[in-house]
Amino acid sequence: MAELTETDRLCRQSIQKYLDVKGIPYERQGYYLRLRDHDSLVVDTRVTKEKPYETFYWNSQAVGGNLYNFLRSYENMEAKEAFDELKKMAPELAKAEVHEVKAEPYEPEKWRGHARHDQAKNYLVGKRRLNPQLVEALFKQGLVRELNNGDLFFSWKNPKHQEVGGDVQGTTIDHEKFGKRGTRKMIAKGSVKNFGFHFSANDGSGTKKLYVFESPIDALSFYNLHPQIKGEKTFISLNGAGTKIKTIESFIKQYGIPDELHLAMDNDGAGFKGMIRAKTVLQPANADPHPELRKMKILFDQPADQFKDWNDALKARSFEMTSENVGDFIKHRQQSLGQDAYKQLVHEFVNGQYGNVSAPKASRRLQKPRKGVIKMEPEFNEVAKKLQTSRMKLKGVDLTKDSDYADDFQYRLDIDANGSPDYHEMLQWLDNQVGSLASITSDEKGCSLWVFDNKDRAGVLKEIASAYDHARDPLLGRRVQMPNGRGGTIVKTGTESLVKFDDNQFQKFNRQALDQHLIPDFQVRYLRDKTNELRPASASDVMHMAVTVLDNQHNAPAARQKQLLMKQPMTTKQRLSMAMSVINQSRWARVNPDPRTTVPLNRNVKAREK
Numbered sequence: 001m002a003e004l005t006e007t008d009r010l011c012r013q014s015i016q017k018y019l020d021v022k023g024i025p026y027e028r029q030g031y032y033l034r035l036r037d038h039d040s041l042v043v044d045t046r047v048t049k050e051k052p053y054e055t056f057y058w059n060s061q062a063v064g065g066n067l068y069n070f071l072r073s074y075e076n077m078e079a080k081e082a083f084d085e086l087k088k089m090a091p092e093l094a095k096a097e098v099h100e101v102k103a104e105p106y107e108p109e110k111w112r113g114h115a116r117h118d119q120a121k122n123y124l125v126g127k128r129r130l131n132p133q134l135v136e137a138l139f140k141q142g143l144v145r146e147l148n149n150g151d152l153f154f155s156w157k158n159p160k161h162q163e164v165g166g167d168v169q170g171t172t173i174d175h176e177k178f179g180k181r182g183t184r185k186m187i188a189k190g191s192v193k194n195f196g197f198h199f200s201a202n203d204g205s206g207t208k209k210l211y212v213f214e215s216p217i218d219a220l221s222f223y224n225l226h227p228q229i230k231g232e233k234t235f236i237s238l239n240g241a242g243t244k245i246k247t248i249e250s251f252i253k254q255y256g257i258p259d260e261l262h263l264a265m266d267n268d269g270a271g272f273k274g275m276i277r278a279k280t281v282l283q284p285a286n287a288d289p290h291p292e293l294r295k296m297k298i299l300f301d302q303p304a305d306q307f308k309d310w311n312d313a314l315k316a317r318s319f320e321m322t323s324e325n326v327g328d329f330i331k332h333r334q335q336s337l338g339q340d341a342y343k344q345l346v347h348e349f350v351n352g353q354y355g356n357v358s359a360p361k362a363s364r365r366l367q368k369p370r371k372g373v374i375k376m377e378p379e380f381n382e383v384a385k386k387l388q389t390s391r392m393k394l395k396g397v398d399l400t401k402d403s404d405y406a407d408d409f410q411y412r413l414d415i416d417a418n419g420s421p422d423y424h425e426m427l428q429w430l431d432n433q434v435g436s437l438a439s440i441t442s443d444e445k446g447c448s449l450w451v452f453d454n455k456d457r458a459g460v461l462k463e464i465a466s467a468y469d470h471a472r473d474p475l476l477g478r479r480v481q482m483p484n485g486r487g488g489t490i491v492k493t494g495t496e497s498l499v500k501f502d503d504n505q506f507q508k509f510n511r512q513a514l515d516q517h518l519i520p521d522f523q524v525r526y527l528r529d530k531t532n533e534l535r536p537a538s539a540s541d542v543m544h545m546a547v548t549v550l551d552n553q554h555n556a557p558a559a560r561q562k563q564l565l566m567k568q569p570m571t572t573k574q575r576l577s578m579a580m581s582v583i584n585q586s587r588w589a590r591v592n593p594d595p596r597t598t599v600p601l602n603r604n605v606k607a608r609e610k
Contacts, residue, residue: 010086011068012053014096015043018067021092027462030455031099032437037504041074045099050193067093106190108163111153113145120146123171128217129315131224138220143199146171151184154197154216154237159254165191167216167239186408187239194250198236199223207231210258211301212248212278213310214238214265221310222264222301225319234258238265238274245274245281257296262323264301266309269345272333275300279326300329305336340526340588343548344541379461386468391420394464400454409439411451413460417444426471430463437463480517481539481572490514516571520593522580527588539576542591546579549586 004012016033019026026033026043033043041058044051057064058073071082117139124130124144138144145153150172156165170184197216201223209231213219219235236251238244252258263278265271282293303313304320313320324332334342384394393416399409417423427447431440437456438449449464451457470476473493480499481487488501496508509517522537524545537545543565550562565578583591 007083010083010090011066013067013086013090013093014045014098015054015056015067015070016045017093017096018070018089019043021089027459030437030453030459032456032459034459037500038074047098047100104190106163106165106188106192111147111166111168111188113153114148117146119150119171120144120152123152123169124220127171127173128221128311130220134220134224138199141199143197153188156191156195156197158192158195165195167197167237169217189408194244194246196237196239196247196251198234198251200232200234201227202232203230205230205232207260208256208258209233209260209262210248210252210255211235211262211264212238214240214271214274215309218264218266218310221314225310225314226321231260240274245278248278248282252293257292260297260299262299262301264310267302267305268308271309272345275329276326299323299325302329302332338526338588340545340548347541347544379458383461383465383468386465387415387420390422390468390472391418392416392423393418399450409450409452410454411457413438413449413451413457413464414446415448415464416446418446422468422471426464426467429467429470479519480514481519482517483569483571516573519572520576522591522593525590527590537591539572542576542579542583545589545591546582549582549588 018024019033019035025036027036031044031046033045035041035043038058041056043054043056045054047053053066055064055066056070068082068086071077071085072079075082075085077085121132121135121139124135125132135144143155143157145155147153147168152169152171154167154169155163156167158164166188168184168186168188173183197219199219207230209229211219211222211233213222213235214237216237219237223233223235234255236247238247248261261282263275265274279298282296283298301321301323303310304318307313307316307318322329322332333345337345380394380396387394395414395416397412397414399412415423423446427440427442430447430449431442438451438460441448441450449460451460475490475493475497478490479487480490486501486503488499488507490497491500491506492498496510497514499507499509499514501507519539522539522542523534524537524541525534546565547562550558550565561582565575565582570578580591580593583589
């Protein structure tokens with residue numbers, strides 16, 4: 001490992017120690033720190049071999065990194081100012097406590113299979129429609145096996161043919177237990193990073209090709225559909241899309257540079273952004289960190305437009321596919337998605353949003369409350385009493401002695417909705433807040449929060465209480481923006497509401513004045529979208545769409561209207577209303593405020609007084 005430069009040492013100093021020295025308040029949640037003034041900014045204090053310094057991630061701003069990045073983003077410092085601050089504080093920051101965490105190694109014996117694999121075969125052949133001969137070959141080669149519980153295990157083998165990890169794919173469909181996905185799906189604990197399931201097929205023609213997919217099932221489905229493709233082919237699964245590009249780099253480093261790299265991710269927003277990101281990372285337009293990769297031809301492989309992924313195509317026995325260069329691929333996507341949806345994807349990509357932003361979050365599993373060791377601490381009782389005022393019930397289950405879950409989770413909090421009118425609003429807030437502390441599964445009857453570490457249980461309980469408060473008083477936490485661009489958050493409501501601005505200043509407003517500055521969320525229906533689906537959009541999305549509509553008109557009246565929209569002094573409500581009018585007069589979309597974020601202040605106050 002190369003010795004760190006002085007610049008690296010300065011940038012990698014402790015973020016937690018900086019917060020303590022500067023008196024910036026935060027809440028501790030296990031190894032994580034959540035800032036009080038910006039609760040979507042989370043600091044990870046763990047130090048590991050793979051992550052040898054403290055990091056932060058600011059979810060609402062989609063930025064993160066080391067202490068230097070923190071000063072640039074949170075303190076709004078210029079580059080030179082940030083470096084001067086790091087040098088000045090170095091003696092004090094050197095006193096920081098290091099939270100070193102050792103990664104647990106992969107243990108293959110924990111994932112042993114058994115001689116019979118009827119259940120796994122039935123899943124691959126019956127449910128996934130893979131060729132029985134292909135499935136039999138996978139078992140014989142040791143690439144897959146059936147675990148003792150009937151689940152399917154995809155083995156990861158390194159260049160020395162040693163097993164270094166694996167994917168677990170459930171074979172039993174149970175939506176009540178496993179949520180929307182219906183089956184168990186996870187990476188085996190301790191699996192090496194930046195690697196994945198892979199297999200090869202060589203017809204002796206010599207052209208070395210690497211095919212990249214989001215999952216093992218997709219890789220096998222593609223090969224099942226197109227075994228006749230010539231070349232020395234290798235198929236690899238990333239277990240993801242845009243956030244897993246390092247896996248491609250790592251694989252090429254270990255196995256050599258292919259003549260052709262075929263990006264064959266899903267036919268959706270995340271897949272599109274993942275493939276474009278892979279292209280820009282491996283063959284960037286300006287800088288050239290990997291000149292040896294320039295000779296590699298990159299192609300974009302997709303099934304017919306109506307299929308989301310290769311397994312959907314296999315089930316329909318559709319052999320249609322395209323293999324395009326980046327220019328043709330982008331033109332193809334513009335035509336199939338429509339200009340507006342395509343521009344939205346590009347906007348998300350530029351802002352570092354590599355997943356399916358508009359899609360609901362997948363849940364890991366859902367289970368009815370079971371008997372377990374329940375520890376009733378004061379924080380638990382306080383939150384339980386709060387939920388009872390709205391008919392909801394809270395239970396806790398210790399999972400540390402449950403062999404089915406102990407490797408993944410240590411505690412579970414079950415919320416029984418019991419017909420509460422506040423449940424769905426509370427659930428929506430929770431789903432956006434507890435991602436680093438717990439996994440959520442839910443249905444109409446209730447939800448479960450699967451806590452990764454017992455140290456975080458108090459933090460999860462606090463998030464439940466906060467979500468309940470927001471459900472009962474939807475204006476708490478809402479964003480406002482003044483005509484001069486100054487933004488803030490509502491921290492108290494009543495006959496007079498209190499706003500905390502981003503510069504840490506507070507100001508009181510009466511309800512009529514504040515109503516003009518509330519920033520609502522919106523719902524968009526793209527007229528060319530055959531599903532006729534309503535999609536969420538933020539205020540900035542609506543402004544961006546309105547400007548795009550006006551730019552595409554290429555005439556003087558539109559230019560004047562854009563100038564008025566962007567520069568004319570007016571309230572936030574008036575500006576957004578004007579932007580909606582511009583979009584709704586076009587032929588490609590209809591926008592309306594999301595009714596869940598347009599609660600009038602006067603109605604809210606009356607409800608509280610009642």
